[in-house]
Amino acid sequence: MSNAITMDVGSDGIAVATMDLPGRPMNVVGDELMTALAHVVERVESDDAIKGLVLTSGKADFCAGGDIDRMSKWQEPREPFEASMAMKAVLRKMETIGKPVVAAIGGHALGGGLEIALACHARIVLDDRKLKLGQPEVKLGLLPGGGGTVRLPRLVGIQAALQIMGEGDDIAPAKALSMGLVTELAKNRDELLAKAKAWCLAHPKARQPWDEPKFRFPGGDSRSPAVAQLWSIAPSVAAAKSYGNYPAVTHIMSSVFEGGLLGFDAASAVESRYFAACAMTQESRNMIGTLWYQLNAIKKGASRPAKVAKSQVRKLGVLGAGMMGAGIAYVSAKAGIDVVLLDTTLELAEKGKAHSQQLLDKAVKKGRTTAEQRDALLARIRPTTSYEDLAGCDLVIEAVFEDRAVKADVTRKAEAVIGAGAVFASNTSTLPITGLAKASARPTHFVGLHFFSPVDKMPLVEIIVGEKTSDETLARGFDYVLQIGKTPIVVNDSRGFYTSRVFATYVMEGITMLKEGVHPRHVEQAGLQAGMPMPPLALQDEVSLSLSLHVMEQTKKDLAAEDKVYHPHPAEEVIRQLCEIGRIGKKAGRGFYDYGDDGKRLWPGLAEMYPPADEQPPQKELIDRLMFVQANEAARCLQEGVLRSVADGNIGSIFGWGFAPFHGGALQFIDAMGPKAFVERARELAALYGTRFEPAAIVVKAAEEGRRLAG
Numbered sequence: 001m002s003n004a005i006t007m008d009v010g011s012d013g014i015a016v017a018t019m020d021l022p023g024r025p026m027n028v029v030g031d032e033l034m035t036a037l038a039h040v041v042e043r044v045e046s047d048d049a050i051k052g053l054v055l056t057s058g059k060a061d062f063c064a065g066g067d068i069d070r071m072s073k074w075q076e077p078r079e080p081f082e083a084s085m086a087m088k089a090v091l092r093k094m095e096t097i098g099k100p101v102v103a104a105i106g107g108h109a110l111g112g113g114l115e116i117a118l119a120c121h122a123r124i125v126l127d128d129r130k131l132k133l134g135q136p137e138v139k140l141g142l143l144p145g146g147g148g149t150v151r152l153p154r155l156v157g158i159q160a161a162l163q164i165m166g167e168g169d170d171i172a173p174a175k176a177l178s179m180g181l182v183t184e185l186a187k188n189r190d191e192l193l194a195k196a197k198a199w200c201l202a203h204p205k206a207r208q209p210w211d212e213p214k215f216r217f218p219g220g221d222s223r224s225p226a227v228a229q230l231w232s233i234a235p236s237v238a239a240a241k242s243y244g245n246y247p248a249v250t251h252i253m254s255s256v257f258e259g260g261l262l263g264f265d266a267a268s269a270v271e272s273r274y275f276a277a278c279a280m281t282q283e284s285r286n287m288i289g290t291l292w293y294q295l296n297a298i299k300k301g302a303s304r305p306a307k308v309a310k311s312q313v314r315k316l317g318v319l320g321a322g323m324m325g326a327g328i329a330y331v332s333a334k335a336g337i338d339v340v341l342l343d344t345t346l347e348l349a350e351k352g353k354a355h356s357q358q359l360l361d362k363a364v365k366k367g368r369t370t371a372e373q374r375d376a377l378l379a380r381i382r383p384t385t386s387y388e389d390l391a392g393c394d395l396v397i398e399a400v401f402e403d404r405a406v407k408a409d410v411t412r413k414a415e416a417v418i419g420a421g422a423v424f425a426s427n428t429s430t431l432p433i434t435g436l437a438k439a440s441a442r443p444t445h446f447v448g449l450h451f452f453s454p455v456d457k458m459p460l461v462e463i464i465v466g467e468k469t470s471d472e473t474l475a476r477g478f479d480y481v482l483q484i485g486k487t488p489i490v491v492n493d494s495r496g497f498y499t500s501r502v503f504a505t506y507v508m509e510g511i512t513m514l515k516e517g518v519h520p521r522h523v524e525q526a527g528l529q530a531g532m533p534m535p536p537l538a539l540q541d542e543v544s545l546s547l548s549l550h551v552m553e554q555t556k557k558d559l560a561a562e563d564k565v566y567h568p569h570p571a572e573e574v575i576r577q578l579c580e581i582g583r584i585g586k587k588a589g590r591g592f593y594d595y596g597d598d599g600k601r602l603w604p605g606l607a608e609m610y611p612p613a614d615e616q617p618p619q620k621e622l623i624d625r626l627m628f629v630q631a632n633e634a635a636r637c638l639q640e641g642v643l644r645s646v647a648d649g650n651i652g653s654i655f656g657w658g659f660a661p662f663h664g665g666a667l668q669f670i671d672a673m674g675p676k677a678f679v680e681r682a683r684e685l686a687a688l689y690g691t692r693f694e695p696a697a698i699v700v701k702a703a704e705e706g707r708r709l710a711g
């Protein structure tokens with residue numbers, strides 16, 4: 001038997017098979033694991049002394065899912081189809097040997113790991129709210145290809161199965177129990193194994209529900225009237241959310257629908273065909289390349305100075321208790337860090353702490369945390385007005401107003417108190433770090449940590465390295481970002497850095513279209529159809545037009561001081577005009593949209609100020625403009641050395657401002673299309689709409705050399 005799975009048979013006749021892939025931090029579904037499982041099944045079936053099988057894990061998690069390395073090598077549809085069918089042959093044999101098989105799940109069971117568990121007759125799960133169950137394949141452009149689209153609907157019903165697979169979100173054990181996904185919960189690992197063995201002994205002739213002669217889908221199969229109504233709505237709901245940009249969503253629905261009309265074996269073959277179709281899409285290749293390989297490389301420290309020892313922040317100072325400062329305090333305290341939250345008045349500092357209280361009260365109400373855990377977290381946040389309280393901080397982050405003088409003042413006051421080895425960071429979103437560091441007595445210990453709003457939800461932190469920022473300071477900032485559970489990207493200093501600079505091109509292009517006579521509804525629809533999380537005009541309202549105007553004016557002053565020419569963007573006139581009439585964004589209830597108790601709607605006055613042209617451009621043209629302007633600016637950032645790597649550029653674009661994930665990031669957008677095709681289309685757009693579309697030299701060179709930006 002392979003050492004991927006070891007098996008012990010107890011005196012009660014129950015075999016315990018422990019999955020523990022050698023040389024891997026987690027169990028993953030591939031040839032090694034499935035071959036070992038096949039041997040286990042054969043022995044259990046043939047040995048009359050074995051009365052049942054408990055399948056568990058020797059690692060922290062049960063099984064993490066499919067072997068992505070193996071998937072990334074597939075070149076033709078036959079390969080994923082055959083791999084899918086081979087896995088299902090083992091699982092089908094396991095559930096039909098006539099003996100009970102129970103999954104004892106003490107850690108995460110995701111993707112292919114959950115599919116193995118679904119092929120067991122029962123699933124006993126450790127009652128730990130941090131434990132994750134789910135089918136997240138859709139987030140990599142795939143569908144569950146190990147029987148998930150066949151077994152899950154037969155276990156929990158078609159509607160619940162579609163939600164689990166179509167959204168790919170994690171499910172906590174308690175919820176999984178209530179929906180029938182798991183059989184029982186266990187308080188600890190000893191009870192987990194005991195309950196699994198007891199279930200085997202109590203069900204000596206266990207069969208799967210779908211193998212019973214009178215089996216019926218919970219809630220009905222695809223023919224039933226209730227489910228037929230679901231099928232009349234589900235595709236349009238999915239299309240409204242995805243705009244057809246995610247083929248896996250359509251393939252999941254198709255596999256479940258067709259599987260709901262067929263017998264088990266025929267449905268399994270259909271699933272494998274749809275799995276192969278997903279695996280061959282460009283969207284899946286994009287997402288696996290970026291959201292698996294590049295993301296994991298970043299989390300493992302690809303952008304971190306390698307020779308600096310790992311560090312942890314024990315005490316953090318946050319200057320400014322507004323929306324950003326309060327959010328930083330919350331995520332840091334949640335990670336177990338003691339936080340000093342400082343503002344000009346105690347009332348403001350207390351208000352910042354109240355933000356954490358509100359978030360935690362909601363979490364308690366939803367059962368995501370306990371009152372004791374909430375109180376312990378809140379106790380770690382200390383509101384104050386005294387800079388003396390910053391003594392002993394390992395790291396201080398200023399999150400005050402975007403004004404150089406204000407930031408310089410708090411920098412000097414904090415540095416007068418904190419230790420010589422402490423790091424000082426600015427949460428600025430646009431002001432160059434090298435310039436802000438001039439107020440510091442220790443510029444080598446000064447770095448940018450750009451958080452995104454809302455801090456508790458946004459996964460990215462952009463680390464900005466100034467001219468004098470040391471490697472040790474960068475490494476300590478990087479370690480802190482990982483410590484609070486965020487994803488760090490590292491960029492070099494420049495105006496707007498990377499994320500703010502490229503994000504701005506998206507909203508500014510949308511505003512420019514409005515100015516040119518494109519109907520505002522067409523502008524907004526193009527943003528959504530492109531795969532962006534929000535349309536450009538609505539997004540500008542969220543950011544606020546007045547803030548954008550402030551940044552423009554600040555940039556103009558800065559460039560004048562440096563004897564540089566300021567080139568205004570065509571959209572600036574629109575922003576200035578709307579600000580002049582008080583339409584400064586959502587915070588005022590008036591921007592490109594009107595905001596009221598019943599929601600928001602485009603301001604009718606836009607049509608008077610910027611009359612729509614009689615002839616409107618095709619949506620494809622608008623989508624191209626919105627996507628090319630972002631990708632091209634990202635390429636310029638790579639060319640100028642603002643971006644240190646393609647991975648930082650791709651992850652930063654998806655996690656920072658929501659660049660359409662199915663493209664795999666702003667730079668992968670270029671690589672997937674091919675630099676040559678990108679250059680040709682970019683030049684067409686430049687001829688029509690301006691030099692901002694003129695392809696970056698780095699892309700032109702890649703096109704000439706017949707290579708990708710990623711190498």
